[in-house]
Amino acid sequence: MLIFTNWEKTFFPNHMKGSVAFLLSLMLIFNVKGQEMNKRTGLIKGSTYNTERSNKKKFGSFAGDGSGGGVGSTRWGFGIKGGINMTQASPDDQFSVFSYTIQPENTLAEKEYYNSSENKGFQVTFIAKYTLFNNLSISLQPTFASYKYGYENNYAWLDFENNNNSLFLFYKHEQTLNYIEAPLLLRYDILNTPIRPFVHGGGYYGRLLSALKKVDVSGQDNASGATEEFNGATSTLGVDDQYTKSQYGIIAGGGISLSVGPANFELGVDYKIGLNNIIDESNRFKDNTLISGSYDILDNMKLKNLSISMGVVFGI
Amino acid sequence: MKIILRKYIKKTTGPWLLLISTIISGFVITGCDSSDGDVAPKENFVKIYNNELFDITYNPLDVKQAADGSYIILSTANETDTYLLRVDEFGEFISDTTISTPYTNPLSELFLVNGDYHFFSMDNVTLSTYLLKVNLSDSNQTPELVQSFPDIIYPLHASQVPDDGFLIQSYNRDARSTALTKLAANFNQSWQAEYEVLEDVEGSIIAKFAGTGERSLPYFTGATDDGSVYFLNGFFNFSFSLLFVNGSNGDLIGTLNGLREETGISAAVHLTGDQYALSRFSFEENFILPNGAVNIQGNDFSGEIGGNEFPEIQPEAKVVVKKLDINGTNAIVYGTETKSKQMVLYIYDATDGSLINAKYFGNTNPYEFGNFALTDDGGLAIVGRTFVAGRFPRIAFFKMSQEEVNSLIQ
Numbered sequence: 001m002l003i004f005t006n007w008e009k010t011f012f013p014n015h016m017k018g019s020v021a022f023l024l025s026l027m028l029i030f031n032v033k034g035q036e037m038n039k040r041t042g043l044i045k046g047s048t049y050n051t052e053r054s055n056k057k058k059f060g061s062f063a064g065d066g067s068g069g070g071v072g073s074t075r076w077g078f079g080i081k082g083g084i085n086m087t088q089a090s091p092d093d094q095f096s097v098f099s100y101t102i103q104p105e106n107t108l109a110e111k112e113y114y115n116s117s118e119n120k121g122f123q124v125t126f127i128a129k130y131t132l133f134n135n136l137s138i139s140l141q142p143t144f145a146s147y148k149y150g151y152e153n154n155y156a157w158l159d160f161e162n163n164n165n166s167l168f169l170f171y172k173h174e175q176t177l178n179y180i181e182a183p184l185l186l187r188y189d190i191l192n193t194p195i196r197p198f199v200h201g202g203g204y205y206g207r208l209l210s211a212l213k214k215v216d217v218s219g220q221d222n223a224s225g226a227t228e229e230f231n232g233a234t235s236t237l238g239v240d241d242q243y244t245k246s247q248y249g250i251i252a253g254g255g256i257s258l259s260v261g262p263a264n265f266e267l268g269v270d271y272k273i274g275l276n277n278i279i280d281e282s283n284r285f286k287d288n289t290l291i292s293g294s295y296d297i298l299d300n301m302k303l304k305n306l307s308i309s310m311g312v313v314f315g316i
Numbered sequence: 317m318k319i320i321l322r323k324y325i326k327k328t329t330g331p332w333l334l335l336i337s338t339i340i341s342g343f344v345i346t347g348c349d350s351s352d353g354d355v356a357p358k359e360n361f362v363k364i365y366n367n368e369l370f371d372i373t374y375n376p377l378d379v380k381q382a383a384d385g386s387y388i389i390l391s392t393a394n395e396t397d398t399y400l401l402r403v404d405e406f407g408e409f410i411s412d413t414t415i416s417t418p419y420t421n422p423l424s425e426l427f428l429v430n431g432d433y434h435f436f437s438m439d440n441v442t443l444s445t446y447l448l449k450v451n452l453s454d455s456n457q458t459p460e461l462v463q464s465f466p467d468i469i470y471p472l473h474a475s476q477v478p479d480d481g482f483l484i485q486s487y488n489r490d491a492r493s494t495a496l497t498k499l500a501a502n503f504n505q506s507w508q509a510e511y512e513v514l515e516d517v518e519g520s521i522i523a524k525f526a527g528t529g530e531r532s533l534p535y536f537t538g539a540t541d542d543g544s545v546y547f548l549n550g551f552f553n554f555s556f557s558l559l560f561v562n563g564s565n566g567d568l569i570g571t572l573n574g575l576r577e578e579t580g581i582s583a584a585v586h587l588t589g590d591q592y593a594l595s596r597f598s599f600e601e602n603f604i605l606p607n608g609a610v611n612i613q614g615n616d617f618s619g620e621i622g623g624n625e626f627p628e629i630q631p632e633a634k635v636v637v638k639k640l641d642i643n644g645t646n647a648i649v650y651g652t653e654t655k656s657k658q659m660v661l662y663i664y665d666a667t668d669g670s671l672i673n674a675k676y677f678g679n680t681n682p683y684e685f686g687n688f689a690l691t692d693d694g695g696l697a698i699v700g701r702t703f704v705a706g707r708f709p710r711i712a713f714f715k716m717s718q719e720e721v722n723s724l725i726q
Contacts, residue, residue, distance in 0.1 A: 095357070099409040101401070102367040157708055159370035166370065169705055223370075285362045285714075292702065293680035295364065 077129040077137075081266060081311020085123055088116040088306075089149040091299035092277065095284065097291050098155075106156035111173075111299065113151040116306060121146040121176070127313050135189040143181040145206070147305060150174040155295075165223050172216040173296060177243065177278075177303075179206035183251055199254040204272060206247045213239045215294045237290065241283045242298050249274040249302075264313045274302040358385070359695060359717035363407035364702060366710050373709040374399060375527075376686035376699040378425040380433055385692070386410060388450055389699055390426050390435055391711055395527035398422045398437055400450060400457050407713055413457040419446055421525050423474045424536075425687065426450070427482070429501075434462065436474045436484065438525070445471040445484065447503060463503050468495070470521050472535040472550065477563075478543035481506065485537045485548045487513075487521050494550040494559075496537065496566050509566025511559055513551045520551075520577065534582040534597075534635065539563065541586055545612060549581055556580040560612035570613040572621070579619045583635040583650070587666060593637050593648045596623060600631035604662065606648050607669030626662075628654045634685055639666060643722040647672070649688070651698070657682035659700045659714075663724050673724045677714050681706055694718030 091113065098109055123145040131137040152172045159165030187200035217232035255268025277300045290296050365374075376391040385405035393399035398415040420440040426433040433450040445468040448459040465471075470487040477483055480501035488495050493510040500506050524532045533556055537548045544563045552559055558572040558581040574580030579598045586592055587607060594605040596618050603623030610621070629635075635652045646666035653659050659677040664670065677683060677698060686699040696716040704710045 097362055097364050098366040099363050099403065099407065100367060101365050101409055101412050102369070104368050106368060155366075155705070157368055157370045157705070167705060167707075281357075282360075285360055288676070288679035291362050292678045292683070295704075297362075 075131045076316045077127070077131075077264065077313040078316060079127040079129075079264070079266075079311055079313030080125065081127060081268070081309040081313075082124040083122065083307060083309035085121045085145065085147065085305050085307035086116040087119040087121060087147045087149045088304045089113055089119075089151070089299075089301050090304055091301045093300040095297050095299055097295045097297055104156070106158060106168075108152075108154045111151040111153050114149065116304075119147075119149045121148045123307055123309065125309065125311065127311065129187070129313060135192070137187045137189075139185045139187055139200070141183045141185065143179075143183060143204075144209075145179045145181050145305075145307075147177045147179070147303060148174060149177075149303070164225070167219065167221050167223055169217060169219040171294060171296070172218075173294070174214045174216075175239070176212045176214075178209040178211070179247065180209055181206040185251065189257065194259055196257045196259070197254065198257055198268075199252075201250070201252045203250050204248060208240065208243055208245050208247070211239045211243045213237045213242075213290070215296070217294070235293075237287075239287065239290070239298075242280060242287065242290075243278050244276070244280050247274050247276055247278050247303065249276075262314050264315070265311075266313060267310050268308070270305075270307045270309070272303075272305040272307070274304065277301065278303060358405040358407075359693060359715070360720065361407045361713075361715045363403065363713045363715075364704060364710050365401060365403075365409060365713070366704060366708075370708070374711045375684075375701055375709065376711045377422060378435075378687045379689055379697045379699040379713065380426045380428070381689070381691050381697065382433070382452060383431070384452075386452075387697060387713070388426060388433055388452075389711060389713070390422055391686075392422060392527075396420045396440065396525065398435075398459075400459065401711060402452070402457055403713065407715060411455060411457050413459075415459065417441070419448060419459070419461075421471075423471055423484075425474070427474075427476050429480075435459075436471055438471050442466070443469045443489075445469075445486065465497070465505075467505075467508070468497055470525075472521070472524070473537050473548075475537045475539070477539040477546065478541065483537040483539070483546055483548070485535055485550055487518070487551070489518055489521075492516065494548070494552060496546065496548050496561065498546075498566065507566055509561065509568075511550075511552050511568060514553050517551045532632075532634075533577060534580070536583065538584060538586065541588070545569065545586075547584065547586075547612075549584070558584065558618065570611065571615050572610065572618045573616065574618050581618050582633075583637040585637045585639055585648070587639070587648075593639070593650075593664070593666075594621070594623070595635045595637060595650060595652075596621070597632070602626050602629035602631070602633065602635070602652075604650060605669075606650075606664035606671070607666070628656070628660075630655050630657075636685070636687055638688070640690060642725050643694075645725045647725060651685050651688050653683065653685040653700070657684075659683045659685045659698065661688065661698070661724075665725075675716075675724060678702060678712070683712060686711075691715070694721065696721045 123143050125141045125143040127141050129137050129139040154170045157167045181204050183204035185200040185202035187198055189196045189198045214236045216234045219230055221228045249272050251270050251272050253270035255266055258265045279298050279300050284297050374391050374393055376389050378390045380388050387403050389401040391399040393414050398419050401412045402410045404410050418439040419437045421438040423436040426435050437446050445465040447462040449462050451460050468484055468486045471484055473485045475483050482499040484497045486495045492513050495510045497508045498506040535550050539546045545560055546563050547560050549558050555574040556577050557574050560569040582597045583595045584592050590609050592610045594608055596603045598619055603625050605623035630653045633652045637650045640647050640649050648664040648666050650662040661675045663673045665672055682703045684701050688698040691697050695718050698714040700712050701709050702712040
């Protein structure tokens with residue numbers, strides 16, 4: 001059973017305790033298994049600290065030290081991590097199918113983008129890591145990332161001579177973009193302790209796998225003599241052609257790494273800033289269904305994304 | 317220490333440098349398509365001109381590009397009022413004006429005369445005809461009256477002919493005859509001819525102006541390339557027929573007769589010699605003849621000239637046919653609307669009459685065809701009306717880029 005100390009309580013807010021507990025549990029399991037394995041092989045006896053000391057001899061003074069073993073004591077590390085992400089779409093130029101001949105008073109014609117906390121996606125990452133110096137390593141992290149972003153707008157038509165005549169339509173648009181990405185990161189482990197905070201930064205390149213758009217229409221129709229509220233059809237469309245095939249940007253992030261046996265458990269946060277417009281302008285007006293059905297065309301935009309991941313890296 | 321460090325870096329970073337170089341190269345090579353695209357918004361866009369008014373209707377008749385790159389759309393509002401909409405080169409609204417009495421029921425298209433766009437309209441009380449100029453310098457777009465034509469009653473269609481003059485088809489309610497008036501380039505009347513109608517068709521004429529729901533028949537006028545023969549589509553004898561007349565005095569040469577109001581010609585443009593590009597209707601069927609021989613001196617039945625049936629075309633659909641030079645190809649372009657409520661362009665090769673392509677506009681909500689015109693950048697402007705949310709008639713404007721237009725003939 002895990003009991004949070006004051007130190008841990010300071011660093012981990014309440015809603016993260018479950019995750020931290022899970023991570024620490026895994027560490028304990030791997031720690032025990034790691035010691036048993038060492039005993040079986042007979043190569044290195046005792047604690048993971050001995051393992052590290054042995055590696056220090058093997059690689060000289062440039063290999064990691066004080067890390068309690070794991071990847072810090074070897075040059076190569078491979079692993080996997082996954083988690084959730086939150087995306088903020090940053091429109092540079094906004095476009096609309098509608099152009100208003102009379103300034104609307106009851107219509108939200110311009111898209112109102114959702115906050116990043118409402119745009120949750122996920123990512124799964126394979127990690128290949130190589131230690132260059134003591135605490136400095138380089139890492140290639142092929143990632144499958146699923147980003148979501150959404151916005152809404154609404155339209156109104158009113159009969160100013162007969163208040164009983166009116167129609168309101170509410171549109172919610174949710175886009176899901178699936179990318180395969182290749183982030184290349186330079187990482188620095190700040191401390192040489194079993195629990196090591198780290199920071200990293202670099203760039204990434206993403207290749208679009210698919211793009212889906214879900215449109216949800218609801219409304220209120222007062223034109224039939226009574227108020228009729230309706231939740232219209234939700235339609236999902238493939239909109240691959242509306243997006244450029246590539247996106248690239250920069251990443252900065254950090255986290256903590258816990259070395260247990262041959263494994264490093266990591267909890268990290270990354271912030272990505274897209275540097276290119278992800279909308280294919282040449283195809284903006286080519287989708288008849290989007291334009292004529294939901295009166296929607298996409299704005300020029302770049303994506304910003306905050307991701308939280310947990311994973312494990314094994315030193316080899 | 318330095319020696320050890322150098323050896324270490326040399327030994328360990330080699331593979332990584334190779335890997336990083338490969339990745340960066342990959343980024344550069346495959347990242348080429350991540351650009352913003354090279355199509356400027358003014359070359360290609362779709363716009364719907366909306367407002368929050370519940371009970372207003374628009375029906376666009378024509379679109380033309382002004383010298384400054386903006387577009388002028390001539391339309392009706394609420395069936396009879398004249399509505400002028402001006403939008404910028406990106407399709408964004410600039411200004412509009414609705415003209416009610418007395419300049420109602422604008423005719424067919426905008427004409428460029430001495431650098432200004434003009435159009436004809438009808439006086440809703442006297443039923444006479446006016447010529448108005450679009451005043452682009454006026455922020456309110458209020459048109460200027462250029463000339464009145466008190467003797468031209470119930471104006472139905474106007475077109476410009478090769479000598480820069482104009483043809484106006486009208487209906488003389490007193491004489492019960494279809495009239496054709498030839499105006500010179502300075503708008504003075506050159507001649508007027510009348511063609512007898514042997515039954516009372518004023519109800520059909522009024523239906524066109526009032527938009528009462530009855531069929532709006534395809535009245536039109538036109539000329540051969542050399543201007544020696546004019547043609548008009550209107551009532552003659554007992555039927556809605558295509559009449560060929562002498563270009564110098566309006567004398568009747570021959571007819572392509574319809575069957576009452578049920579069968580007739582819906583659009584025509586002269587190609588060369590006796591060749592015409594036509595479309596015709598027969599009850600609820602529509603046919604296209606992109607390159608058909610017509611005996612203009614005959615007295616034939618339009619239902620016997622053949623053509624390819626297009627079951628997808630909406631019964632009683634408006635059809636517009638024009639000759640266009642698209643990237644060096646002489647093309648015949650038909651614009652109309654389908655039963656599935658899309659606008660469509662059919663593109664034919666003028667030399668052999670073969671169908672090259674078809675392009676559809678609109679989806680989900682209904683679209684009705686208005687008109688189309690080539691733009692200064694080699695693109696195409698297409699206007700029609702759509703029923704926003706399935707019920708509010710609004711003007712829709714599709715701008716195709718030159719690249720898209722050229723791709724229609726490839």
